Amino acid sequence: IKNKVFLRSANADFSFSVSYPGIKPGETSKGDELLRKKQQVLITPKNLLPRNSSVQLIVSKGLRPLGGNQGTAQNHVLTYRTLGPLSASLNGKAKFYSYLYSFRIDFNNPVQVKKALEAITFDPPAKLSGKYNYDKTRSIYLSSWQLKPSTNYTVRISPI
Secondary structure (H helix, E strand, C coil): CCCCEEECCCCECCEEEEEEECCCCCCCCCHHHHHCCCCEEEECCCCCCCCCEEEEEEEEECCCCCCCCCCCCCCCEEEEECCCCCEEECCCCCCCCHHHHHHEEEEEEEEEHHHHHHHEECCCEEEECCCCCCEEEEEEEEHHHCCCCCCCEEEEECCC
């Protein structure tokens, strides 16, 4: 893999490690069982990739499968984009207090819910009442806090 696969971003090549999630350290598999366990490859960059940058994983022509002799017939390029610096915005328009559920804080990248809730504060203080049943999100709804009608609040988001 190391001679036929390249990781590139911002006009630079990045070194990476290769592992096989199906194989536990010290495990000894043979034959078809080994081939089955090596079907999934995990490529991990050794250094952080640049933020908000195009990344290419290039699989060069001629990469041969385990136990096979016919290599890939052409180059394959997988392209994706890394996340940029985190930002947040307040979204929603409610004419009445009862429409508070439509107000939310949107993040441009996924955030860990627990850390995001800890980073959001209100002045005057408001008690958190909502629960999230998942680890990551891009939106936190203001209905998650016990906000009082006819009260102006300042919302602050500390670095996450």
